[in-house]
Amino acid sequence: MDLYHIWCNLRPEIRDVEFSDSVDAYLDRLCEEGRIAGHRMTRRKLGLGPPGLGEFHIVIEVEDLAQLDRAFEAVSKREGPIEALHFAVNRYARDVQFALYRDFPDPHRERGGEKF
Secondary structure, rough: OEEEEEEEOOOOOOHHHHHHHHHHHHHHHHHEEEEEEEEEEEOOOOOOOOOOOOOOEEEEEEEEEHHHHHHHHEEEEOOOHHHHHHHHHHHHHEEEEEEEEEEOOOOOOOOOOOOO
16 A cells, blocks of 8 residues: 655635545545545644644555556546546645655565665
């Protein structure tokens, strides 16, 4: 499983629940279409967290990089219903940062050659 991480803050005039609803609508649609495997959103609690990362954290799960690429391809066309859902999320967010992680160790990794 590959995990696409997104951290962001909200624009000052945005209500947190509106943002949450928009993220769910957008990512639920991608999930229903089989373009992602799952997602979740969390919010920083008690102000704890690295200062450079946003208050909100979204994790998008994909089976592999090919699935992520197909999701990017669909969204980057900037057309149809998915574009309206994507725009609804982007207009609320600022200070956006991204990262890509994977489950470790990889299921196909051979054991025995580890370096210490």
